Amino acid sequence: LKNWGLPTSDRVKVVKSIKEVKDYIKHHGEHRHDIEHDIDGVVIKIDSLNEQQELGYTARAPRWAIAFKYPPTVVRTRLIDIGVQVGRTGRITPRAAVEPVLVAGSTVSFATLHNGYEVKRKGVLLGDMIFLRKAGDVIPEILGPVVELRDGSEREFVMPTKCPECGSKLATEKEDDKDLRCLNTRSCPAQLRGRLEHLGSRSVLDIEGLGEKAARALLEEKVISDEGDLFALTADDLQRSDFFVKGANRELAENAKLLLSQLELAKTKPLWRFICALSMRHIGPPTAQALTREFNSLDEIAQAPAEQLARVEGIGQTIADSISQWFAEPWHLDIIQKWKASGVVLEQTQVESGPMPLAGLTIVVTGTLEDFTRDGAAEEITSRGGKASGSVSKNTDFVVVGPGAGSKEAKAVELGRPILDEAGFKILLADGPDAAKAHLGLN
Numbered sequence: 001l002k003n004w005g006l007p008t009s010d011r012v013k014v015v016k017s018i019k020e021v022k023d024y025i026k027h028h029g030e031h032r033h034d035i036e037h038d039i040d041g042v043v044i045k046i047d048s049l050n051e052q053q054e055l056g057y058t059a060r061a062p063r064w065a066i067a068f069k070y071p072p073t074v075v076r077t078r079l080i081d082i083g084v085q086v087g088r089t090g091r092i093t094p095r096a097a098v099e100p101v102l103v104a105g106s107t108v109s110f111a112t113l114h115n116g117y118e119v120k121r122k123g124v125l126l127g128d129m130i131f132l133r134k135a136g137d138v139i140p141e142i143l144g145p146v147v148e149l150r151d152g153s154e155r156e157f158v159m160p161t162k163c164p165e166c167g168s169k170l171a172t173e174k175e176d177d178k179d180l181r182c183l184n185t186r187s188c189p190a191q192l193r194g195r196l197e198h199l200g201s202r203s204v205l206d207i208e209g210l211g212e213k214a215a216r217a218l219l220e221e222k223v224i225s226d227e228g229d230l231f232a233l234t235a236d237d238l239q240r241s242d243f244f245v246k247g248a249n250r251e252l253a254e255n256a257k258l259l260l261s262q263l264e265l266a267k268t269k270p271l272w273r274f275i276c277a278l279s280m281r282h283i284g285p286p287t288a289q290a291l292t293r294e295f296n297s298l299d300e301i302a303q304a305p306a307e308q309l310a311r312v313e314g315i316g317q318t319i320a321d322s323i324s325q326w327f328a329e330p331w332h333l334d335i336i337q338k339w340k341a342s343g344v345v346l347e348q349t350q351v352e353s354g355p356m357p358l359a360g361l362t363i364v365v366t367g368t369l370e371d372f373t374r375d376g377a378a379e380e381i382t383s384r385g386g387k388a389s390g391s392v393s394k395n396t397d398f399v400v401v402g403p404g405a406g407s408k409e410a411k412a413v414e415l416g417r418p419i420l421d422e423a424g425f426k427i428l429l430a431d432g433p434d435a436a437k438a439h440l441g442l443n
Contacts, residue, residue, distance in 0.1 A: 011035070014047055029070050038105035041069040061403065072133040076146060077101040079128045082113065082157045086165050088194025088279055090181040094119055094159070096142055104134045111140035116159035117178040123147075125154035165190040186226070186331050192219055195227055199277040203285060203375055205266045206273075209259035217243035227277075228338035231263055270379065271348045274298065274339075278332070281322045285375045286390045290314040293387060297347035298336060302327040314390055357432035358386030362395055366409060367402030369422050380429050392417060398436065400425040418442060 002008045011028070015021055025042050032039055046052055046064040055063040078099040085093045094113040101108055111132060113119050124130055124145050131143040159180060161170055168184035182188050193215045200210030218224050221241040224233070235252050238244040244256035275288035275298070294312045295301045301309070301323065309320035326332055340346060363386050365377045372380065377400065378388035392399055392411040399412035400420045412419050418440055420428060428436035 025068050032070060033073075039070075040104070041067050043067050072135065073104055074131050074133045074143065075101050075103050076129055077108075077132055079124055079126060079130050079142070079145075081126060082119065084160060084164055086163060086182055086188065086190035086194075088191055088198050089281055090183060090185055090188065090191055092116075092159070092163075092170060092180040092182065094157070096124075098130070098132065098142075101132065103132065103140065108132065108134070108140045111142050113142060115178050116180060119157055119159075124157075125150075126157055127154040163188060163190075189219065192226060195279045196230070198279055199227060199230070203373075204273055204276045205269055207259070207262045207266050209255055209262055213243065214255070214259065217241050226335065228335035231267060231339055231342035231344050233260065233263060235260065267342070267344045271296075271298065271346065274344065274346055275301070278326070278335070280326045282319045283323070285378070286388075287314060287319060289378055289382065289388060290390075292348060293382070299347070302333075302336075356385030358384040358428070361386045361397040361433060362389050363387065363398045363400065363428075364389050364392050364396055364408060364412075365400045365425075367405035369400070369402040369425070371422065372425075377425070384429065397433065398428060400428075 013024060015024060021044055028035070028039070028042055044066055046055065052062065052064040057063060079096055080099060081097045082094050083097065085095050087093060092115070094116065096111045096113050098109060098111060113122070113124075122142060122144050124142060129146040129149045131146065133141055133143060135141040159170075162168065163170060163182035163184065166182065166184050166188040168182050168188065170180045170182055172179065173181060173183075182191065185191055193212070196210065196215035196218065197212055199205055200207035200215070218230075218241065221243070223237050223241050224230060235256065238256040238260070239250055239252060244253055244259070245251060246253040270292070272285065272288035272292045275291060276283060276285055290312055291301055291309075295304065306317070306320040306324040309315055309323055310317045312320075315323075336346065358381060363381050365372075365374060365381075365388065369377060381388040389396065392408050392415065394415055394417075396412070396415070396417045398418050398420055399408065400422070401409045401412075402422060409419065418437065420436060420440070424436055424439045427439050
């Protein structure tokens, strides 16, 4: 590789024993921050192309290489302040502001503290010197205070009693709940913005042009009152907002044209995406897809009793109760009616024609695939008549694995279920189960 002009590390070393491997790992662990670039571990490989070929690959990694990961770097910095954020479901999350500090290759200025209970459990005070790391070398996490450095000026953080966005009283939804919530779900500005951003996100309706700034403009300039008005937007509506116009004549800007075209395209997207777009508690793509395997319209789901919903695979009583409670709110039903009146299709039709090579098959996708998102893979399966499941069982027909597959791959091995890599998955989609089994040498 080096002779071809590709960048390579000068720290590569050929070793002859396990002791030398351990010594190499220890040395670079002690000096990892002296290296000219950031590292989070060391890769150990078999130094023979012939042996590499003989050892081969599992579905997600070579058998001739393994990574040793170092523990996350822990640093000290000062906790300056704690603010709170309001999520789209009303959850109040404390957010710590810290003195900027370099951790694992980037400067950290903020870290989440999850809830008021977590602040107390960790025992941190405003003004404390704290221990901080990146969980998984990614997410900033406060571990606790450096107690011996306290000088008496530190102050206790007190969770607010009112919503910082709308002034409504904060409360827990049930007795043992650790999360405070703003219960003004219908009109709290932060929750409205959050629901609009969620609705437009890639994993939901994937509406390009409906981000944080657009959501804020639509609501603050009173172009819409809530998400129910979204699909009825017109060019005249958007011209009332400075964010969507250009020039002295207030011509419609490109971002407005994009949003209008994207909203029109979104009206016929799959039902499960609209279920996600409603921001029901506990409902993500897998749960929404499970519902659409049993029900053909949003009206059917709304009319189903909680006991029936709970029998759907992957739902359970807690989620079923959450769905029933959501549909019991009259203003939620108003949103659905507004969407219907705007031409949104909230039902699915059974496709009678076309190839259905996966009919009757249950397929689990786990890990990361290069050419498919998790939701995209599920859509490919269901559009061919298959069932995209979130758990591996003896009734699973195929398990598709990518890097990071984890326990589901292990469960598939334990149960003797056929395991496909991404190439095998593409064969399954294109040519059906027999071709996929032939790819695995099972025929």
